[in-house]
Amino acid sequence: xxxxxxxxxxxxxxxxxxxxxxxxxxxKVVVSLARLEHALAHLPEGVSLGVNIPNTTDPTSLxxxxxxxxxxxxxxxxxxxxxxxxxxxxxxxxxxxxxxxxSGRLLADQYAHALGCGFNTIEIPDELAERQGESQxxxxxxxxxxxxxxxxxxxxxxxxxxxxxxxx
Amino acid sequence: MTxxxxxxxxxxxxxxxxxxxxxxxxxxxxxxxxxxxxxxxRLEGALTEDEFRPFRLMNGLYLQLHAYMLRVAxxxxxxxxxxxxxxxxIADKYDRGYGHFTTRQNLQYNWPKLxxxxxxxxxxxxxxxxxxxxSGNCIRNVTADHFSGVAPDEIEDPRxxxxxxxxxSSAHPEFSFLPRKFKIAVTGxxxxxxxxxxxxxxxxxxxxxxxxxxYQVVVGGGLGRTPFVGKIIRDYVSxxxxxxxxxxxxxxxxxxxxxxxxxxxxxxxxxxxxxIDEVRAAVEAEFAAMNRSVFSFDPDEFERIxxxxxxxxxxxxxAESAKLRTQRVAHPAFGNFVDVNVSPHRVxxxxxxxxxxxxxGGIPGDATSQxxxxxxxxxxxxxxxxxxxxxxxxxxxxxxKQEDLFDLWKLLDGAHLATANAGLVxxxxxxxxxxxxxxxxxxxxxxxxxxxxxxxxxxxxxxIGKLGIKISGCINAxxxxxxxxxxxxxxxxxxxxxxxxxxxxxxxxSASIGEILGPGVSAEQVPDVIEHIVDxxxxxxxxxxxxxxxxxxxxxxxxxxxxxREGEDGxxx
Numbered sequence: 223x224x225x226x227x228x229x230x231x232x233x234x235x236x237x238x239x240x241x242x243x244x245x246x247x248x249x250k251v252v253v254s255l256a257r258l259e260h261a262l263a264h265l266p267e268g269v270s271l272g273v274n275i276p277n278t279t280d281p282t283s284l285x286x287x288x289x290x291x292x293x294x295x296x297x298x299x300x301x302x303x304x305x306x307x308x309x310x311x312x313x314x315x316x317x318x319x320x321x322x323x324x325s326g327r328l329l330a331d332q333y334a335h336a337l338g339c340g341f342n343t344i345e346i347p348d349e350l351a352e353r354q355g356e357s358q359x360x361x362x363x364x365x366x367x368x369x370x371x372x373x374x375x376x377x378x379x380x381x382x383x384x385x386x387x388x389x390x
Numbered sequence: 391m392t393x394x395x396x397x398x399x400x401x402x403x404x405x406x407x408x409x410x411x412x413x414x415x416x417x418x419x420x421x422x423x424x425x426x427x428x429x430x431x432r433l434e435g436a437l438t439e440d441e442f443r444p445f446r447l448m449n450g451l452y453l454q455l456h457a458y459m460l461r462v463a464x465x466x467x468x469x470x471x472x473x474x475x476x477x478x479x480i481a482d483k484y485d486r487g488y489g490h491f492t493t494r495q496n497l498q499y500n501w502p503k504l505x506x507x508x509x510x511x512x513x514x515x516x517x518x519x520x521x522x523x524x525s526g527n528c529i530r531n532v533t534a535d536h537f538s539g540v541a542p543d544e545i546e547d548p549r550x551x552x553x554x555x556x557x558x559s560s561a562h563p564e565f566s567f568l569p570r571k572f573k574i575a576v577t578g579x580x581x582x583x584x585x586x587x588x589x590x591x592x593x594x595x596x597x598x599x600x601x602x603x604x605y606q607v608v609v610g611g612g613l614g615r616t617p618f619v620g621k622i623i624r625d626y627v628s629x630x631x632x633x634x635x636x637x638x639x640x641x642x643x644x645x646x647x648x649x650x651x652x653x654x655x656x657x658x659x660x661x662x663x664x665x666i667d668e669v670r671a672a673v674e675a676e677f678a679a680m681n682r683s684v685f686s687f688d689p690d691e692f693e694r695i696x697x698x699x700x701x702x703x704x705x706x707x708x709a710e711s712a713k714l715r716t717q718r719v720a721h722p723a724f725g726n727f728v729d730v731n732v733s734p735h736r737v738x739x740x741x742x743x744x745x746x747x748x749x750x751g752g753i754p755g756d757a758t759s760q761x762x763x764x765x766x767x768x769x770x771x772x773x774x775x776x777x778x779x780x781x782x783x784x785x786x787x788x789x790x791k792q793e794d795l796f797d798l799w800k801l802l803d804g805a806h807l808a809t810a811n812a813g814l815v816x817x818x819x820x821x822x823x824x825x826x827x828x829x830x831x832x833x834x835x836x837x838x839x840x841x842x843x844x845x846x847x848x849x850x851x852x853x854i855g856k857l858g859i860k861i862s863g864c865i866n867a868x869x870x871x872x873x874x875x876x877x878x879x880x881x882x883x884x885x886x887x888x889x890x891x892x893x894x895x896x897x898x899x900s901a902s903i904g905e906i907l908g909p910g911v912s913a914e915q916v917p918d919v920i921e922h923i924v925d926x927x928x929x930x931x932x933x934x935x936x937x938x939x940x941x942x943x944x945x946x947x948x949x950x951x952x953x954x955r956e957g958e959d960g961x962x963x
Binding site: 301302303304305307308309311315329331332334335337338339353354358361362365366367368369370371372373374376380381382383384385388 | 411416420427428431435436437444558560561562565566567568644645649679681685687694
């Protein structure tokens with residue numbers, strides 16, 4: 223898998239822990255949603271915890287865990303399945319400030335959408351990363367410099383810009 | 391580019407529609423550049439066809455039976471003369487000299503080349519037009535009453551709301567990969583001319599007890615293979631809360647709409663399976679949980695947009711033109727045109743003209759580039775340079791002085807645009823059908839043409855009165871057959887085209903889905919069956935009774951008998 227952060231491919235310092243694997247003494251590990259409760263109950267000091275969740279997860283079931291999580295990774299089973307965008311919004315609304323990651327076959331063309339909904343990083347298969355290099359991700363992000371919506375993460379909101387221009 | 395005759399144009403004709411500011415213009419240019427890049431990446435292999443597809447669709451480009459088809463948005467159906475001329479120029483340069491106006495206030499070109507489409511989009515952007523979100527699983531072009539701003543029965547011009555929603559829904563970060571397409575229609579009048587009951591979301595502008603303007607919100611209507619009349623989810627949403635409430639609906643739909651089966655993925659199925667009460671509870675819970683402060687800028691923005699939709703500088707005229715009265719008598723063909731194609735206007739001395747794109751035996755909704763230019767000229771000479779596109783696939787000139795109607799009629803007649811059949815039996819809504827569409831199971835245009843020819847006598851059509859026939863060439867129902875007073879659905883049975891006829895459909899506030907008349911009939915039999923139904927209606931109707939009223943009064947069973955008797959006559963039905 224390849225990881226995109228701020229328009230660049232970076233090394234992933236998180237390790238995905240299989241459900242049968244014991245919790246390590248240190249480091250950054252991602253567990254499945256099924257494992258989450260157990261991991262939180264037995265979390266060694268010095269271990270950073272992340273969780274991988276399906277896009278059908280009820281965000282209210284995570285409310286108590288969010289303050290102890292440093293990474294929430296939402297699975298995108300297909301790039302055209304946009305449920306993860308709404309789930310990201312709801313997880314941000316619940317107060318999560320850690321790293322929000324989209325994991326699956328997301329396309330460069332969806333980068334601005336993902337950032338807008340609160341994702342920080344995108345994890346894609348290597349095969350896709352070979353076809354869609356950094357420059358394509360950067361260009362796709364730049365193509366949506368201003369948006370018509372407010373309340374989403376974007377370099378600029380057209381409504382805000384209009385308001386500012388009208389006030390001058 | 392072909393120039394029009396400048397001597398015909400009224401100088402500085404004001405238009406009363408939204409104009410792009412620098413942000414709108416930049417946004418549309420960015421979309422064109424983005425799509426140009428996507429086409430390049432597709433050809434280079436960075437995007438596979440499956441990956442390219444949703445982005446191609448979100449820019450209005452379909453792969454059809456013979457070629458690509460480009461669907462251009464005409465937001466809330468309003469066009470300026472300049473925009474209409476540009477559509478004509480594109481038809482000449484990139485297509486075969488014509489375009490097809492659809493039932494959702496769009497224009498389709500049937501023969502563009504993939505590599506030309508970025509240039510076409512750029513050409514559209516120059517006149518503040520685009521093809522953004524005319525297809526794909528996103529919020530589609532927002533439609534509105536084609537008599538907006540001029541209808542006597544209007545509470546408020548719905549186009550300001552529609553433009554407000556056009557902007558809000560464009561390239562939405564969260565709602566661009568929905569389970570399925572999402573269509574919104576708005577009306578501000580007492581009579582629904584925008585078919586809001588059969589949209590994913592229908593908005594009806596209403597006044598509350600305090601006299602404040604807000605919206606009644608209808609959700610879960612739709613046609614297609616499982617037609618439903620929408621249900622009221624909320625009686626009143628204030629204008630300040632409109633976007634927040636819509637966002638709540640969209641979020642519930644995006645999360646819970648079915649994605650396992652594309653034919654069960656529309657919001658109407660969610661409403662049907664969960665029930666309106668459960669959907670309402672989910673939407674209200676989301677609405678209550680939202681941070682509504684981000685929408686606090688909206689009322690000012692709405693006012694900014696609404697200021698564009700002000701009335702043009704009408705003259706003070708007598709309510710009725712004496713000149714018109716004389717001309718109607720002196721020229722019977724013109725008199726018929728006025729009787730049928732001219733509607734009352736809210737301003738004394740003015741009229742609304744429907745230009746029929748349904749010549750007898752013609753292709754419903756098609757216009758040649760030359761006709762588009764004549765319409766542009768007509769709008770400048772006689773109507774402040776403004777045109778509308780109706781979901782009935784006709785063109786509207788919304789501000790014509792009654793005393794100019796005769797001159798306008800002569801101009802239209804010279805371009806074969808004066809067919810006096812608006813709303814009559816030959817004003818047929820039809821999808822492109824098997825002649826163009828890759829989804830179709832049967833032809834629809836030739837059936838429309840055959841019916842039109844059968845009823846070619848316009849005086850007979852006037853005796854029959856208003857009667858909507860709608861034809862779809864497959865169960866996806868683009869021709870809205872479910873809500874036709876007479877609906878015709880083309881299917882394929884054992885390799886043969888078979889046409890199922892429904893009666894009693896109604897696209898207005900009193901919406902109903904048509905009921906099946908009987909077994910399917912062949913294409914050749916359709917005109918006979920329609921004629922028998924119409925004759926039966928004429929025999930049974932009471933004074934002034936519309937088809938749907940007679941059908942509701944005497945019941946479907948009596949009409950079924952007509953088809954049964956037809957079968958006994960030896961026809962193979």
